[in-house]
Amino acid sequence: MINVADLKVTLNGRALVDAMTFTAKEGQTIALVGASGSGKTTTGLALLGQLPPGSEMSGRIAIDGRWPPRRGDVAYLPQHPSTVLNPVRRIGSVLRELSRLHGTSVPGVLAAASLPADTEFLRRFPHQLSGGQQQRLAFAQILLAAPKVLVADEPTTGQDPRTRAELTATFAALPITTIVLSHDLDLVRRLADHVIVLRGGRVQEAGPDILGRPRSDYARALVEAARPVENPVAAERPGPPILTVRDLTAAYQGPVLRGIDLDMAAGERLAIVGSSGSGKTTLARCLAGLHRPTAGTIALHGQRLSLRRNRAELARVQYIFQDPRATFAPGGRILDQVARTAVRLRGLPTAVAAREAGVLLENMGLPAETSGRPARTLSGGELQRAGIARAVLADPDVLICDEITSALDPLTQADILDLVTGLRTTLILITHDPIVVARSAQRVIALKEGRALQERGRRPAGVADRRQPRGG
CATH class of the missing domain: 3.40.50.300 (P-loop containing nucleotide triphosphate hydrolases)
Structure with missing residues (x-):
């Protein structure tokens, strides 16, 4: 489904991504992890055919055997769903319009996104939903467009544990190839078939169980930093x-x-x-x-x-x-x-x-x-x-x-x-x-x-x- 070979993206002579190579089969989930500036977002945008202004790309990308991909084959879920939800239109109106455009079913995608399909819900505006519901509504809009590939950028950022678990379950049920860009190592553990660890635009290591058995010093540091640490400071109040x-x-x-x-x-x-x-x-x-x-x-x-x-x-x-x-x-x-x-x-x-x-x-x-x-x-x-x-x-x-x-x-x-x-x-x-x-x-x-x-x-x-x- 996705083939990336020797991808390199440079900006003002500096490599944002260098020698990136990976493949994703149909229905697989690939996770890109690493610190801010490691090249995750640049790689994700490259799959969409979008690059930072002034940058240059070399190497090869093919999605379903084509480049550029067919219109609608690749969808993008941003970190903040409010940026793709129309604030002045009711939920049902937007979903029905997308359904007519792509020939898909509103009740079907709402069920897949774990959202209600009753009239009261469909008459709401996006701002009347919780953060988790907004994220699942953005999922539903994407599913109505029937893409073959989804690039999801930090989809669980800022969500409470219950909402994060619900979103993870929704992700796991998606029937499409997914590229997850995330700092949330729990999400990656639960969803990813293959993990790529990036640092400074280059792959440090890659494999199906990187977070369970990291080999590189950098991957071990990422995993260790996310472990719970017992706070040694006493809880007594120090004064009035x-x-x-x-x-x-x-x-x-x-x-x-x-x-x-x-x-x-x-x-x-x-x-x-x-x-x-x-x-x-x-x-x-x-x-x-x-x-x-x-x-x-x-x-x-x-x-x-x-x-x-x-x-x-x-x-x-x-x-x-x-x-x-x-x-x-x-x-x-x-x-x-x-x-x-x-x-x-x-x-x-x-x-x-x-x-x-x-x-x-x-x-x-x-x-x-x-x-x-x-x-x-x-x-x-x-x-x-x-x-x-x-x-x-x-x-x-x-x-x-x-x-x-x-x-x-x-x-x-x-x-x-x-x-x-x-x-x-x-x-x-x-x-x-x-x-x-x-x-x-x-x-x-x-x-x-x-x-x-x-x-x-x-x-x-x-x-x-x-x-x-x-x-x-």
Whole structure:
């Protein structure tokens, strides 16, 4: 079905992919794994006939014996399904249009994607679905087009364990040849017939059981970085609370948070876990002053934070977002964008802020030659380091990290977790990832339907073994 021989993609004289060779039979799943910048996405885009602007390709690609492939033979599932779902059209309308175009059955693909086919569901808009439902709806749209090959780019990123298990089951039932580009080694273990480990655009090793018996030092490091690690730090609070939350309630169109109470001491590390829609991000945004609660109080060092926070109050609780690319201007220099935090929130002169930002970025692994580049040229891991530096430059008392490692490979994830846990600040981790909890949290609060269900000194039972699927 797929034959790739000696594929090479270069950009400005630098090889993004070099000497890539593999084959995939009809119905097989091939997984490409490796750190950010290893060549996974470039290889996937090459199968679509799409390459970075200005790049050059050599070697041979054949899909079902042809190149370029027939229109519709290859489909692409992006990391964020919202980018391919029409936000202003009802689900059923789009599916019926695709069905007429390709001569396929809407009920059949909805069943294959584990989605309901009733009128109430089909009348919804994409934004009314959970993240997992949006991903399965994107699957359904692809199946209606009846492609022969699917390239799936990080399909489980940012999903809770239950949704991840559901998506994995949906993937496993797909009757088409699939190329998975993923940092999620659990997904790869469960789905892949063949695994290719990439580093710097070159194949390090390949085979059916690479993650079970890695041979190269690099593959062993990837696998080891994804293993649960027992947190040796005691869970006792080191002192009196500096952050106090009482009876916090918040809503969007309906109630989202209901009566949340929380105390955190200086330097404490708390993980907030729960399924998609449980209220984790809403709670974090309320704490950071990004969403106005409908009731309750938030106090820092005994002083109640106002609903409309001034710049000094905003600086004291900082928020690091899941997708750093969405928070930096693509063409602006990283140094300038990070330094702006100290200018706006601390009132520093521009030159002083730039000096502080430069030193901080250097300490976080981004030297001047990197921080002086525009944001669009940095990798995901580099941008996440810049996002951390931008928040830290505000000199906060509390730092909130919202799924900040969900799109990163295991090695980069471990580096970022070491970076944030080494900061001398109170830390709140919003996460679906048991690895993040095990490595970084002293306490865990689980939310369900906007309520705090449980609190533990370590983590919820079973969270340490990421390889155990959670049902649903």
